[in-house]
Structures are given as structure tokens and as C-alpha cells.
Amino acid sequence: MTDRRDPLLTVDGLSxxxxxxxxxxxxxxxxxxxxxxxxxxxxxxxSGCGKTSVANCLMRLLPDNARLSAGRVLLDGxxxxxxxxxxxxxxxxxxxxMVFQAAMNVLDPVYRVGQQIIEAIETHxxxxxxxxxxxxxxxxxxxxxxxxxxxxxxxxxxxxGMRQRAVIAMALSCDPDLMIADEPTTALDVIxxxxxxxxxxxxxxxxxxxxxxxxxxxxxxxxxxDVVGVMYAGRLVEMGDTSDVFRAPAHPYTAALMSSFPSVxxxxxxxxxxPGEPPNLSDPPQGCPFHPRCAYATDVCRTEYPPQARSxxxxxxxxxxxxxxxxxxx
Amino acid sequence: MVLTLFLIIxxxxxxxxxxxxxxxxxxxxxxxxPPEVKDEIRAAFGLDKPAWQQYVIHLKNTFTGNLGxxxxxxxxxxxxxxxxxxxxTLVLFLTATAVSFYIGFFLGKAIAxxxxxxxxxxxxxxxxxxxxxxxxxxxxxxxxxxxxxLGWFPVGKFLDPxxxxxxxVSANYVFGNMLLSAAAFITFAxxxxxxxxxxxxxxxxxxxxxxxxxxxxVIMAAWALSGIGGLALDIVKHMVxxxxxxxxxxxxxxxxxxxxxxLETIREDYVMAAxxxxxxxxQVRDRHAARxxxxxIVTSLVYSLIFAIDGSVIIESVFSWPGTxxxxxxxxxxxxxxxxxxxxxxxxxxxxxxxxxxxVLYVYLDPRIRYQ
Numbered sequence: 117m118t119d120r121r122d123p124l125l126t127v128d129g130l131s132x133x134x135x136x137x138x139x140x141x142x143x144x145x146x147x148x149x150x151x152x153x154x155x156x157x158x159x160x161x162x163s164g165c166g167k168t169s170v171a172n173c174l175m176r177l178l179p180d181n182a183r184l185s186a187g188r189v190l191l192d193g194x195x196x197x198x199x200x201x202x203x204x205x206x207x208x209x210x211x212x213x214m215v216f217q218a219a220m221n222v223l224d225p226v227y228r229v230g231q232q233i234i235e236a237i238e239t240h241x242x243x244x245x246x247x248x249x250x251x252x253x254x255x256x257x258x259x260x261x262x263x264x265x266x267x268x269x270x271x272x273x274x275x276x277g278m279r280q281r282a283v284i285a286m287a288l289s290c291d292p293d294l295m296i297a298d299e300p301t302t303a304l305d306v307i308x309x310x311x312x313x314x315x316x317x318x319x320x321x322x323x324x325x326x327x328x329x330x331x332x333x334x335x336x337x338x339x340x341x342d343v344v345g346v347m348y349a350g351r352l353v354e355m356g357d358t359s360d361v362f363r364a365p366a367h368p369y370t371a372a373l374m375s376s377f378p379s380v381x382x383x384x385x386x387x388x389x390x391p392g393e394p395p396n397l398s399d400p401p402q403g404c405p406f407h408p409r410c411a412y413a414t415d416v417c418r419t420e421y422p423p424q425a426r427s428x429x430x431x432x433x434x435x436x437x438x439x440x441x442x443x444x445x446x
Numbered sequence: 447m448v449l450t451l452f453l454i455i456x457x458x459x460x461x462x463x464x465x466x467x468x469x470x471x472x473x474x475x476x477x478x479x480p481p482e483v484k485d486e487i488r489a490a491f492g493l494d495k496p497a498w499q500q501y502v503i504h505l506k507n508t509f510t511g512n513l514g515x516x517x518x519x520x521x522x523x524x525x526x527x528x529x530x531x532x533x534x535t536l537v538l539f540l541t542a543t544a545v546s547f548y549i550g551f552f553l554g555k556a557i558a559x560x561x562x563x564x565x566x567x568x569x570x571x572x573x574x575x576x577x578x579x580x581x582x583x584x585x586x587x588x589x590x591x592x593x594x595x596l597g598w599f600p601v602g603k604f605l606d607p608x609x610x611x612x613x614x615v616s617a618n619y620v621f622g623n624m625l626l627s628a629a630a631f632i633t634f635a636x637x638x639x640x641x642x643x644x645x646x647x648x649x650x651x652x653x654x655x656x657x658x659x660x661x662x663x664v665i666m667a668a669w670a671l672s673g674i675g676g677l678a679l680d681i682v683k684h685m686v687x688x689x690x691x692x693x694x695x696x697x698x699x700x701x702x703x704x705x706x707x708x709l710e711t712i713r714e715d716y717v718m719a720a721x722x723x724x725x726x727x728x729q730v731r732d733r734h735a736a737r738x739x740x741x742x743i744v745t746s747l748v749y750s751l752i753f754a755i756d757g758s759v760i761i762e763s764v765f766s767w768p769g770t771x772x773x774x775x776x777x778x779x780x781x782x783x784x785x786x787x788x789x790x791x792x793x794x795x796x797x798x799x800x801x802x803x804x805x806v807l808y809v810y811l812d813p814r815i816r817y818q
Contacts, residue, residue, distance in 0.1 A: 175722055208724035216722075221715040224734050225814060235733075236723040270813040286723075 122193065124293055124326050125151040125174070130187030132169055134179070141398045143169040145350045147187075151294070151343075154324040156317075158337035158358065160373065161347035162394055167330045168217065170347075171296045173197075174328075175214055176204050191294075210240045213292040215283055217299045217330075222283050223271035230267025233286045240290050256285040259319060261311075277308040284316065291323070298330045313340055334377050338362050343429075346370045349395050349405035356430030366425065366432035366439040369406050404435065412436045447798060454794035455508055455787075459501055462786055468493050491517065493783075504787065513791070514784035518777060524788035527773065530618055532792055533625060534604065535762070535769030538685060539754045542692035547747060550697040554704025555736045558712065570705075573698030581695060581757065585764040588691045599687045602766035609680045620677045627665050634661045688765045696750060703746055707739035714738070741812055748804040752797040 132144040144166045151157050159167045172178050174189060176196060188195045191211060196204060216222045224232055233256065234249045243249040254264035260281040271279060280301065287295050300316065301309040317340045320327050331337050337344055338358060345355040346367060354367040365371040372390040392409040395401050404422050407413040414435065416422075422435045425442035432442060468488065488494045492503065507514060513524035553573075557566040576584075593601040600606060605617055635658045642654050669675040711717060712735050720734040758771030766772070770789055777785035809815050 177718065177722055205724045205726065208722055210724060214722050216715060216719060222719040224716040224720070224738065226737055226812060235725065239723065239725050239729075272814045286719075 123150040124153045124192065126188070126190040126193075127170075127174075128188045128190065130170070130173060130189065131185045132166075132173055132178075133183050133185060135181045135183065136398070139398045142400060143182075143350050143397060144173070145400075147347075147350075147352045149345055149352060149355060151326055151328065153293075154320075154326060155343060156320060156327045156329060156341040158329045158331065158341035158344040159347055160331060160334055160337050160344060162332060162373075164394060164397075165347045166350040167332075167347055168298055169350075171214065171298050171328070171330055174212055174294075174296060175208060177208075206240070209236050209287075209292065210242075210290045211292055212294045212296065213287040213290065215280075215287045215295065215297040215300045217302070220276065220279060220303060222286075223274075223279060225271055227270075228268055229271055229274065229282050233267070233282075233289050236286065236289050242290050252289065253285070256288055257282075259288070260285045261315060277304055277312070280304060280308075280312060284312070284319075288319065288323070292325065294326045294328065295320075296328045296330065299332070300329070301336065302331070302333070309336075316340065334362075334374060346373065349400060350397055351405060351433065353406065353434070354432040356428075360428075360430045364439040364441075366430070366437040366442050367406075367434045368410050368412050368436075368438060370432070371438055372409075404433070412438075447802075450798060451791075451794065452505075455505065455791060456501075458787060458790040458794075459504060460497075462783060463497050463500075468781055468783070491783075508787075508791065513788040516777075516782055516785040516788075518780045518782040518785060524784045527785060528770070528788050528792055531768060531770050531773045531789075533621070534767065535755065535758050535771060536796075537625065537628075538688055538762075538767060538769060539692070539751070539758060541685070542689045542696070543747070543751050543754055545689065546693040546697040547700050547750075549693065550700025551704050551736075551740070551743065553697070554701040555708050555731060555739065557701075558705045558708030558739075559731050559735070569701065573701050576694050577696070577698035577702075579695060581760050582764055584695060585688075585691050585761060588687060588694075589764070592687055592690075600684050602684075602687075602764070604684055604766075604768050605677075605680050606684070610677060613674070613677055615674055615677070617677075617681070620674055621681060623674075624678050624681065627669070631661060631665055634658070684767075688761055688767055691765075692754065692761060696754065699746070699750060700743060703743050704736075704739060707742050708735055711735045711738045741808075744804060744807055744811060748797075748800045751800045755793055755796055 127150075128148050130144055130147045131142070134141045134143055147166070147170060149157070159170060161167055169182075172182075173184070174196070176199075178184075184197060187197070189197050191207070196207065199207070223229060227235075230250070230253050233253045234246075237243050237249045237252060243252055250267075253267050257264045257267060262278060262281050262285065266274070266278070266282075271282075274282060280303070284300070287297075297316065301312050304312065313336060316327070319325075327340075329337055329341055341358045343355070344358045344361050345352050346361070346369065347353065348369050354361060354365070354370045361370065362374065365374055372388070375388045376390055390409060395405050395408065401408055401418075403419045404410070404413070404417045407417040410417065416435050422433050423444055424431045424433055425437040425444045427439070427442045430439075430442065432439075435444075437444075485494070492500060495503075504514075511525075513528070516522055516524050516527050519527055553569050557563075557569055560566070589601055592598050610617065635654075638654050638657050638661075669678055714735075716738075717730060717735050720730045725733075755770075758769060759775050760771070761767070762769045762771035763775055770792060774786065774789040774793075776782070777789060
């Protein structure tokens with residue numbers, strides 16, 4: 117049926133806008149990428165660049181004022197944007213699950229943690245008996261490094277790190293093909309953050325699951341992903357193998373983003389912060405959206421959106437890519 | 447608790463003392479009664495003693511369980527009068543509060559979930575109108591429409607003497623048995639739900655409905671066979687109109703509160719997560735959004751219960767329902783001091799009890815609250 121070599125997920129020309137009192141806000145514009153089975157993709161960018169909107173599109177959990185203007189999201193070749201609400205409901209968590217940005221409040225305070233995971237398992241009929249479901253939760257708890265006895269506790273009895281682990285266990289509970297981790301560790305201290313990331317990586321490889329990491333933290337993404345996409349102002353501006361992108365960033369925005377983070381292992385260099393603000397998405401600038409903040413901007417940048425400059429799988433939407441091996445495609 | 451109770455007794459005592467006149471002054475206008483007789487009446491009831499002495503005696507008697515003798519219903523003890531009247535009030539107001547809470551909660555969560563429809567406008571506007579209606583006028587209107595014009599229900603009172611003529615059992619006996627059956631039924635229903643929850647998480651809660659309905663049928667059959675079912679039905683018929691009036695007046699409070707509370711919880715991350723988990727829409731609404739929205743509403747339930755019992759004076763007078771409220775009103779008008787004190791004491795105790803019940807309920811509903 118489906119070929120193992122076919123991409124698990126294909127996002128093609130996705131555009132999304134929100135209707136607000138100030139007018140239409142273009143949250144995502146023409147975003148396309150593919151995700152292979154068992155691989156990890158990272159989406160990085162500043163706050164408000166559309167990362168979380170992409171995640172919500174994949175889950176089809178959009179607020180009422182959102183409008184999908186174009187694009188397809190193919191999961192195993194099937195467009196999830198065309199499914200009925202009920203068909204989509206049955207695929208949520210079973211096919212695509214999510215570790216939410218604000219993991220602190222994702223657990224319902226009035227139910228036991230284990231019960232909230234069992235709820236998902238039962239809804240999707242993953243296990244047929246109650247004891248099997250409990251056994252599965254115990255297994256998941258051990259996998260994420262929690263004592264299985266904690267499943268009888270309430271969320272307020274958990275620490276921040278424990279809750280995050282429980283939320284990850286919950287996301288894994290129905291053997292999804294794809295897990296979206298939206299800022300999975302942002303709220304945690306650095307040591308716990310690092311441990312959880314390592315464990316996530318190990319679990320992902322063990323289960324041969326695909327993951328999309330969404331983070332503003334380049335270090336996190338560099339550590340755990342195979343492919344990375346950089347987003348700016350609702351657009352994907354650079355994409356490629358993680359090692360390629362971070363070794364030789366082609367888009368000035370990527371380079372600026374990287375120079376604002378310290379490198380632990382690399383040479384000592386001064387950190388530079390990127391001047392200016394991301395553009396107002398209800399009235400984006402003409403041409404390349406990054407040109408008002410870009411040191412390399414020329415006239416063409418201000419009038420026309422750049423084509424992709426490509427080298428193998430690494431591409432950047434820039435008129436003047438920093439990596440000269442990238443060749444503009446006409 | 448005891449301290450609060452003590453304060454209630456003290457305040458009501460001196461409040462009542464501060465009113466002009468006493469039981470004997472009723473006979474002031476009677477020219478046939480010489481002043482000596484009035485003094486005798488005062489002495490017989492201890493009304494000639496100074497206020498502080500009366501207070502001490504009253505306090506001592508109250509804490510030993512002696513509420514005295516009702517002047518107006520002489521020689522019935524106050525406790526006896528109240529034992530007859532308090533359950534009638536409780537049944538009326540507990541039923542009305544339960545029904546209005548259920549309706550209000552149900553409508554509130556529905557309009558919060560599907561916002562902006564015609565249904566929301568209709569429910570909100572009609573609810574707010576009923577909520578702000580002047581209670582006595584609205585109650586009279588209900589009587590006029592349903593009792594007078596349509597003749598579906600009796601105009602007022604507790605029972606119809608024509609039905610009870612020749613009955614060999616007292617109204618209190620029938621009513622007592624009705625209370626027992628209601629209590630038995632509620633216990634049974636709760637047990638069924640508890641068992642279902644405990645033993646079969648996979649059994650849908652719909653399965654409880656036929657079992658509970660079966661229990662109700664058994665109880666009704668028992669009443670039909672007992673031969674006094676007609677008498678019980680007569681009391682129920684008299685209850686319908688006051689309960690309906692109370693429900694209509696008060697459901698909107700719960701409804702609007704539920705709606706606001708729901709609009710808060712809907713935005714919570716755990717509701718989003720519940721939807722992301724692929725739970726059916728109804729389950730997201732009822733088990734997560736509404737379940738959490740319920741917490742602040744339960745608090746309001748105590749106050750509405752207390753207000754309802756306070757308001758029993760009005761509703762019971764309009765419907766001539768012989769409960770605590772009507773008794774209190776009559777006692778005040780006839781200077782029946784012990785009965786006034788007794789009725790006030792019971793109302794105070796009921797509000798205290800309501801607080802305790804809600805505290806316990808809250809612990810059950812919100813695991814974050816644990817009393818040491």
C-alpha cells in the first residue's frame with residue numbers, strides 16, 4: 117500500500133490567516149516541506165513567526181478566526197485538511213500526537229494523571245481491556261523515566277519536569293506515526309531540559325517515530341533533529357540537513373539567529389543581537405520580509421520575493437545566499 | 447460552628463426583643479380583659495422577667511434541646527411544630543434548587559460551547575428576565591395562568607381537603623413516607639452510579655438509566671399498591687407550581703454563571719489537549735470543560751440555597767405552603783416568641799449545614815483541596 121520510502125508527511129503550499137479586528141493576519145504563507153518516516157524535523161524562528169500555527173494546522177486544531185487559504189497536508193498521501201471533523205478526530209493522537217507548549221496546564225487538574233492517558237488509549241481502542249491499558253501506561257511511565265505508581269497521583273502533585281514527562285508519555289500513548297513537540301522543554305531548567313531531550317531522542321529512534329520539534333532555541337533543535345527549517349514572518353526561509361544548515365547558514369536570518377546564541381564547543385565569539393522587530397504580519401513588507409533588518413539587502417530584495425537557491429536538499433529563499441554553493445533556481 | 451450558632455441565637459433573641467409589644471399585648475384591644483389577666487399571661491410565659499434573664503433562660507433551654515412551647519399553637523412544643531414544618535420547606539426548596547441547578551448547568555454549558563446562536567440569545571434573555579422578575583408578582587402570575595385559567599394545578603396549600611376526607615392516615619404520615627421513598631431512591635441511584643464507575647469503566651453511563659428508572663418504577667408501584675398513593679399524588683400536585691416558580695426564577699443565575707465559567711475553562715490548555723487527544727466533542731465538553739467549570743458554581747449553590755430558604759417566607763405565603771417560612775411569618779405577626787426563635791434557629795442551622803456540605807463536596811470535586 118504505502119511505500120516505506122514515501123514521505124510520511126507532505127506539506128504543500130500551506131497558507132493560513134487569522135481574521136482579527138486589525139485586519140487579516142497572514143500567519144503562514146506558502147510553507148512546503150516533507151518529512152520522512154522515522155526522522156526528526158526542527159522548525160525554528162522567533163516568537164510569532166508561525167511555528168505553532170503550522171503545528172496547529174497539522175493537528176487541525178485551529179481557532180474559529182483561522183482561515184486556510186491554500187495548501188495541502190498529506191499524511192500517508194491523504195489530505196487531512198479535506199477530512200470530516202469525525203475522521204480527523206479519529207486520527208488525532210492515533211496518527212499525530214502533540215506535546216504542547218504549556219505543558220504545565222495540559223493535564224486536567226481534577227483527574228489522576230494515569231486516567232488522562234487511559235482516556236486517550238480507550239478512545240482510540242489501542243488496548244481492549246482496562247488492565248491492559250493500565251499496563252501500557254505503566255510501560256510508558258517507565259519509558260519516560262517516571263515511577264509507574266505515580267499514575268495514581270494528581271497533576272498538582274507533580275513537579276514541572278515530572279509533568280513534562282507525563283505529557284510526553286501521554287503523547288506516546290497511542291503509538292503515533294508523528295509527534296509534534298512544541299517547545300517541549302522551554303519551561304524547564306537546563307539540566308532537566310537536556311535529560312528530557314536525550315530521552316526523547318532515544319525514544320524516537322527506538323520507536324522509529326517521526327518528530328517535529330518546534331523551538332526558538334537553536335541549540336535544542338541542533339541537538340535532536342535530522343532536518344531543520346527556519347521560519348520567518350510566516351514563511352519557511354531556509355531548509356536543509358541540520359548539519360548543513362548550521363555549518364553553513366545560507367539565509368542572513370539564519371546566520372543572525374545563530375550568532376545570537378552562544379556556542380559551547382565552538383570558538384569564542386561575541387554574541388550579536390538582531391536589530392529591529394519581526395514585521396507586522398497584517399501588513400508584511402513587499403519583497404523579502406526580512407529586508408528591513410538585513411545587512412545585505414539590495415533593491416531587488418525590497419521589491420520581489422526571492423526564489424529558492426538550492427544545493428542538494430539544502431535551500432534558502434534569498435537573493436544573496438551567504439553560502440555561495442547554493443544556486444538560485446529560476 | 448457552635449460559636450456561630452451561639453451568635454445566631456443571641457442576635458435573633460435581641461432582635462426579637464427589640465420589637466415593640468409581646469404576646470400579651472394582643473389582648474390590649476380587648477376591653478373585656480382586665481389588666482391583671484394580662485399580667486398573669488405575661489407571668490405564665492415568663493415575659494415579666496427582664497430581658498437578660500429571659501435570654502439566659504432561653505440560651506440554657508436551647509442548648510439542652512428545649513425550644514419551649516408555641517404560644518400560638520398552645521400547647522404544642524415548638525420542636526413539634528418545626529418537625530412538621532421544616533421538612534416541607536426542605537423538600538420544596540431542595541427540589542427546586544436541584545432542578546434549577548441541573549437546568550441552569552445544562553443550558554449554561556450548551557450555550558458556552560456553541561456561542562452566538564439564536565438559542566444563546568433566547569436562553570440568556572429569557573433567563574435574565576425571569577431572574578430579575580419580582581418574586582411575589584411572578585408567583586401570582588404563575589398561579590393565575592396555571593391554577594386559575596388553565597386549572598392544571600391547585601391554587602395553593604399543602605393538600606386538598608376533599609381528597610383527604612375519610613382518609614384514615616394523617617398527612618404527616620404520608621409525607622413522611624414520601625420523604626423516606628425519595629431518600630431511598632436517591633441512595634439507590636447514587637449507589638448504582640458508584641458501582642458503574644467503580645467496576646466498569648467501559649460500561650457507558652447510559653446503562654445506569656434503565657436501572658435507575660426500574661428503581662423508580664418499583665417505588666411507584668409500591669405507592670400505588672399501598673392504597674395511599676392518591677393522597678401522595680395530591681401532595682405532589684400541590685408541590686408542582688411552587689417548585690416550577692422557584693426553578694424559573696433561579697435557574698438563570700446558575701446558567702449565566704456556568705456560561706462565564708465555561709468560557710474561562712474552554713480556553714484552558716487541558717481542554718485543547720483533550721481535543722487533541724481525539725476525544726469526542728461531548729466528552730471534551732462534559733468531562734473536561736464543564737467538570738472544571740463546575741467548581742465555582744458549587745460555591746454559588748450554597749448561597750443560592752440559603753437565599754432560597756430565606757425567600758421561603760415570600761414563596762410560602764403566596765402559595766400558602768405550610769412550611770418554615772409561612773410559620774415564621776405567622777409567628778412574628780402573633781408575637782409567638784418561642785416559635786420565632788425556633789424557626790430562626792432552624793434556618794440558621796440549615797445555612798451552617800449547607801456550608802459544611804459544600805465544603806465536603808468541594809473536597810470530592812477538586813483534588814487540589816485536602817483538609818488536614
